[in-house]
Amino acid sequence: MPPDPVDRLAPEARPLVDAITTAFPDLGGAVTDATEARRILAAAPESPFPAPVVGAVEDREIPGPPGAPAIPVRVYLPEPDTAPGPHPVVVFFHGGGWVICDLDSHDHTARRLCRDAGAVVVSVDYRLAPEAPFPAAVEDAYAAVCWVADHAPELGADPAALTVAGDSAGGNLAAVVAQIARDEDGPAIARQVLVYPSTDARQKSGSFDANAEGYFLTAAHCLWFREQYLGADGDPAHPRVSPLLAENLAGLPAAHIVTAGCDPLCDEGRAYAKALRDASVTVTQGHFPRMFHGFFGFPELLEDAREALAGAAEVIASAAYDRKNGGDQGGRAG
Numbered sequence: 001m002p003p004d005p006v007d008r009l010a011p012e013a014r015p016l017v018d019a020i021t022t023a024f025p026d027l028g029g030a031v032t033d034a035t036e037a038r039r040i041l042a043a044a045p046e047s048p049f050p051a052p053v054v055g056a057v058e059d060r061e062i063p064g065p066p067g068a069p070a071i072p073v074r075v076y077l078p079e080p081d082t083a084p085g086p087h088p089v090v091v092f093f094h095g096g097g098w099v100i101c102d103l104d105s106h107d108h109t110a111r112r113l114c115r116d117a118g119a120v121v122v123s124v125d126y127r128l129a130p131e132a133p134f135p136a137a138v139e140d141a142y143a144a145v146c147w148v149a150d151h152a153p154e155l156g157a158d159p160a161a162l163t164v165a166g167d168s169a170g171g172n173l174a175a176v177v178a179q180i181a182r183d184e185d186g187p188a189i190a191r192q193v194l195v196y197p198s199t200d201a202r203q204k205s206g207s208f209d210a211n212a213e214g215y216f217l218t219a220a221h222c223l224w225f226r227e228q229y230l231g232a233d234g235d236p237a238h239p240r241v242s243p244l245l246a247e248n249l250a251g252l253p254a255a256h257i258v259t260a261g262c263d264p265l266c267d268e269g270r271a272y273a274k275a276l277r278d279a280s281v282t283v284t285q286g287h288f289p290r291m292f293h294g295f296f297g298f299p300e301l302l303e304d305a306r307e308a309l310a311g312a313a314e315v316i317a318s319a320a321y322d323r324k325n326g327g328d329q330g331g332r333a334g
Contacts, residue, residue, distance in 0.1 A: 009215060009262050010290035016301060017216045017292050024216070027097075028224030034099050034130055041100055049300045052111040055079040059103075062147045065139040072125040073144065074103045075155065076114040088119040088320040089157035090193075091145050091177075095168030097225030098129050098137050106167075109297055113165070116313035118320075120157040122148050126173070130228040137229075138240055141173040142180050149187030161319035163191040164253075165312070167296055168265070169225070171197025175243040175272065178252050190319040193312050195258040195296050196265050197272065199244040201226055201236035205267035215262040217293035222264055244272045249279035256315040258296060258308050261289035286311045 009017060025031040025040040056077040061070040078087055090113055094106040103110075103125050114121040126140035145164060152159035164174040171194035178192045203222055212219035226236060239246040255276050259269040276283045288295065288304045299305040 008290065009292060010302075010304070013290065013292060013295065013302060016298060020294065021216050028220040032224070034128070034228055037100055041105070047108060049108070051108055052115050053079070054111050054114045057111075062144065065143045068127070068136070068139065068143075071140050071144055072103065074107070074110065074123045074125075076110055076121040076123070077156065078114050078118045078120065085156045086153070086158040086161075086320075087156055088117060088161035088163065088190075088316055089148060089152050089155065089159070090114075090117070090119050090121045090163045090165050090316055091141075091148050091174075092121055092123045093126065093141055093164075093166035093170030093173040094123065095166065095170045095195075096128075097221070098134070098169045098172075098229040099225055100128070106170075106297075109167070112299065112309055113313060113316065116309060117316035119163075119313075119316050120152075120155050122155075130231070133231050134229050134234060134238075135240060137169075137173060138176055138180070141177045142184075145177050145181060145189070146187055158320060160188065161190055162188065163193055163316045163319055164189055165193035165195070165316070166197070167195035168293065169198055169229075171195050171269075172199065172241075172243065175199060176240050178255075179239070179243055179246055179249075182251050189253045191315055192253050192255045193258075193315055194255060194269065194272070195308070195312065196260055196263055196293055197257065197269050198222075198265055199272040200242045200268040201230070202242065203236070203264075205264075205271070207261075207267035208264045211262055211264045211266065215264075215292040217264055219264055244268060244275060249276055249281060252276065252279070252281050254282040254284075254315075256284045256286070256312060258286045258312065259288070260291035260293055260295055261287070262291060263293035265293060284311075284315065 023044045025037045054076050058075045064071045094101045110121045110123040124144040127136040149159050166174040257273045259266050273283050286308050291304050
């Protein structure tokens, strides 16, 4: 039997986990329809904390992949006096199992990265499953990275200091896009910041069993997300679904990977870090043994979240520092 969740989760995190579990739809149980899941989330209380202040925010649309609709994005610009430009730039992909969440659900996270890293952040509202199953989200993600690389100067950003980032399913998309950019000879990506990423959709790791329930994200949620994303006949071992299973990880951008010990996805995130290191990719990690999937979004309440955010922001900013100092440029793709 898995250990008692109360004993493994940090005491300050338990009330938060219980609260968000209560507000979250019972995915794969009482709730099996994606539209209903989104309706429940939309009705949940908004964050009581004020939005982090940035220089400017603009909603716009960018071209989608060939034959696909335009992609909504939200562009965050740092305050002008935080650091001289051009700024590092982040293409950010929200989590939500490729099925739920959007620009609004991750607005505070995008703002924090913009503010704390002094970076331009482009948050991507990629198409969601099951209406648009795999590979639609991947195609949108790659199209967005290409657009940002091409348009970075007009955003006040340095295309040579480009980071792909995301949490959970968004971390999956960031990892997959980094592999595609390498294979397609661009665009150049300097860093990848993967926050409790999904890297192995086979869902067979030890942490998947040990953390199957009691810590907000459950094994049942994960299975439901996978079914929506891949459909009945999808292959969870496809490398564009499970980047850990790609044949070749050499030549990828330097990676920063955040994991939480009370998370079903913990082991696959750590396994991806090891696999990247084994392929001679520079990797830094932030592991938080007593945290849960989703903790990164609560720096107002959790010291571990503040530490994780600071680590991610430092990695993003370092792409610009290294560029200006003429040093390592973070493992250019291509």
